Amino acid sequence: MDLLKFFTAGNVDDGKSTLIGRLLFDSNAISTDIIETLTQQSKKINSNTGIDLAMLTDGLRAEREQGITIDVAYKYFTTVKRKFIIADTPGHLQYTRNMFTGASNANLAIILVDARNGITDQTKRHTIISSILGIQNIVVCINKMDLVDYSEKKYEEIRTNYLSLTKQLPIKNIAFIPVSALEGDNVVLQSTNMTWYNGNTLLEYLETVEIFEAQKSNESRFQVQYVIRPQGKEFHDYRGFAGSILSGTYQKGQQVTVLPSGIETFIDKIELHQKEVEVAEANAPVVLHLKDKFDIGRGTTIVPSDNLPKTKKEFNATICWMDNASYIPGQKIILQNNSFKTKAIISEVVSKIDIHSYAELASDGIITLNDLCKVVIKTADLISFDSYLQNKIFGSFILINENTNNTIAAGIID
Amino acid sequence: MSKTLNYLDELESEAIYILREVAGQFDKPVLLFSGGKDSICLVHLALKAFRPGKFPFPLLHIDTGHNFKETISYRDQLVNTINEDLIIRFVADTIKSKHLQDGKGKFPSRNALQTYTLLDAIYEFQFDACIGGARRDEEKARAKERIFSVRDEFGQWNPKLQRPELWNMYNGKINKGENVRVFPISNWTELDVWNYIKREKIELPSIYFSHERECIVTESGQLMANNEFIQLDDKQLMVTKKVRYRTVGDMTCTAAIESDAHTVDEIINELLETKISERGATRMDDRISEAAMEDRKKDGYF
Numbered sequence: 001m002d003l004l005k006f007f008t009a010g011n012v013d014d015g016k017s018t019l020i021g022r023l024l025f026d027s028n029a030i031s032t033d034i035i036e037t038l039t040q041q042s043k044k045i046n047s048n049t050g051i052d053l054a055m056l057t058d059g060l061r062a063e064r065e066q067g068i069t070i071d072v073a074y075k076y077f078t079t080v081k082r083k084f085i086i087a088d089t090p091g092h093l094q095y096t097r098n099m100f101t102g103a104s105n106a107n108l109a110i111i112l113v114d115a116r117n118g119i120t121d122q123t124k125r126h127t128i129i130s131s132i133l134g135i136q137n138i139v140v141c142i143n144k145m146d147l148v149d150y151s152e153k154k155y156e157e158i159r160t161n162y163l164s165l166t167k168q169l170p171i172k173n174i175a176f177i178p179v180s181a182l183e184g185d186n187v188v189l190q191s192t193n194m195t196w197y198n199g200n201t202l203l204e205y206l207e208t209v210e211i212f213e214a215q216k217s218n219e220s221r222f223q224v225q226y227v228i229r230p231q232g233k234e235f236h237d238y239r240g241f242a243g244s245i246l247s248g249t250y251q252k253g254q255q256v257t258v259l260p261s262g263i264e265t266f267i268d269k270i271e272l273h274q275k276e277v278e279v280a281e282a283n284a285p286v287v288l289h290l291k292d293k294f295d296i297g298r299g300t301t302i303v304p305s306d307n308l309p310k311t312k313k314e315f316n317a318t319i320c321w322m323d324n325a326s327y328i329p330g331q332k333i334i335l336q337n338n339s340f341k342t343k344a345i346i347s348e349v350v351s352k353i354d355i356h357s358y359a360e361l362a363s364d365g366i367i368t369l370n371d372l373c374k375v376v377i378k379t380a381d382l383i384s385f386d387s388y389l390q391n392k393i394f395g396s397f398i399l400i401n402e403n404t405n406n407t408i409a410a411g412i413i414d
Numbered sequence: 415m416s417k418t419l420n421y422l423d424e425l426e427s428e429a430i431y432i433l434r435e436v437a438g439q440f441d442k443p444v445l446l447f448s449g450g451k452d453s454i455c456l457v458h459l460a461l462k463a464f465r466p467g468k469f470p471f472p473l474l475h476i477d478t479g480h481n482f483k484e485t486i487s488y489r490d491q492l493v494n495t496i497n498e499d500l501i502i503r504f505v506a507d508t509i510k511s512k513h514l515q516d517g518k519g520k521f522p523s524r525n526a527l528q529t530y531t532l533l534d535a536i537y538e539f540q541f542d543a544c545i546g547g548a549r550r551d552e553e554k555a556r557a558k559e560r561i562f563s564v565r566d567e568f569g570q571w572n573p574k575l576q577r578p579e580l581w582n583m584y585n586g587k588i589n590k591g592e593n594v595r596v597f598p599i600s601n602w603t604e605l606d607v608w609n610y611i612k613r614e615k616i617e618l619p620s621i622y623f624s625h626e627r628e629c630i631v632t633e634s635g636q637l638m639a640n641n642e643f644i645q646l647d648d649k650q651l652m653v654t655k656k657v658r659y660r661t662v663g664d665m666t667c668t669a670a671i672e673s674d675a676h677t678v679d680e681i682i683n684e685l686l687e688t689k690i691s692e693r694g695a696t697r698m699d700d701r702i703s704e705a706a707m708e709d710r711k712k713d714g715y716f
Binding site: 001003031032033034037056057059060061062070071072073074075076083085097098100101104105225226228229230234235238240242243244273274283284285298322334336337338339392393396397398400405406407410 | 421423424426427430431434435437438462463464465466467468470550551553554555556557558560573574576577578579580581582583585587588589600601603688689690691694708709
């Protein structure tokens, strides 16, 4: 059974949480005791309506009080065809960073559009973020069709507008489904109100869509997370470099280069779950042993000598700013890529991406909350990387404020 | 079938990656061990992450005193087998030293009191990261929590101001006095845990499997093991039934379920059939209010 990770995006009040609730409810994925509790809680807030499906994922008190989503909720469900991990992300502009969090590990985006309002700024913002993150599947759910008399004309209008908006973006597969999350039309069950729509329901679509893994690379990349040195009598000379294979494969006997030092050696032994293996593949949490002993610590990169990543102190990247405080030119920050950390500065703001037109505008040098910018980053230490488009996991990074310790930006390397 | 195993591999790799990030990023981590199936899986994952080395952290058991004896003997045997350090801190001691009010009523729970003992232990040992076996599918507030979840110096969780958590990059940078709660099996469901236990042949305390037990039937129809901590009155409805536990916690707030499942396979089949959630079936503590878990977490509960 394969796994599809998706997230929901869209403007506030477009009905994201209700849609997820409907999806889970109509596919019988909610336990009876949870439905019971939900029914009671729904009554308390509004005695006129039935069960409030949004409350399934709006798990925080403040969310239920205000009827909004503040942070990502993760939900898990399985049908006979697939296993799903859902990230229900917030629609408010101020919580875009939480939307980014949910999107960073997904391979499909559901973007909701309120049929009455059409495409909004948040639709545009979430679409460009999905595209920057390399998400290849977008399904646009045109919601609240019940409030526009299930009008095909409305649906077609939004569809046309969205397609012309995304013409310039490299998204492989865009689908459109007219739904009413509140009433359940075309979520799990085919709508009887929209006989003009012959396509899949949302669930059918999610169960059958081809999953494109974003930028899964064949380049072999490994970073040391932790050095295992038991030191006892039995393991006197044991010195294993523990880490997960980030991408590609590793083989016993392979010639490798240790970066940033550039020293070459060979893989002496690969251990996986305390057993020696000849070959290990992406994701495997291995322990590597090298033929020669050098000073290797956390954050060191070990790669095949015939396939080196770039190793530099300066590179171009696109960042999404996530901190309430703006970037102060020249401010030192910490850059983290997987287990590697270095001090860095943003040395140049090349341009700012306009979320209305997706055009790159000249920048005034200031980076503020929710800005998408093209920048040049300078690092104190040499950093090894691939471009994000080639290798998602080795081409992305986060920026951390030295003083507050907050994660202040997400970055992808050009 | 092989795809299901791939999925378990993916979850396992993610958890080991997270455990090694903890080892690499923190000075004084600790693994919170309750003797329940989730923390037992964590120990199993830590063996895979760090052997032949020693764990870069001790285990910490916050002992409410209201224990199932099967869990305690399992705990001691496990620690003995893996030869790792176990720290035990008792809620009873905290109650005494801090003049706290012990749990009251028919089922006097020490669940909320555990938080005091946990925060004291964090302070005593200056722990900067606490690894826990909480899962997002358990409860709606947990569904909202990051894998690296920062707590301030009072142990509080601020759900409205969580750090963005991108890709597999975990930012564990904190100030002195703060700590990070780390949840390596966040993305596992109850069924995933059992499939993993089956695949890895992990041993569990016997109370997870069907056995005969004398139980009190509560007003809401739940089965509570008859034990010395419960305040009995004469209206008690007492029954002896074949039961097992879906979760293991405080004896006074964890209910048993009727079950004939004697093996891991039978438990998996039972879970595939059930219409009741894990905590709904077994926990009295989450039913107190709709935000019970969120409130406890804000106070420092794990």
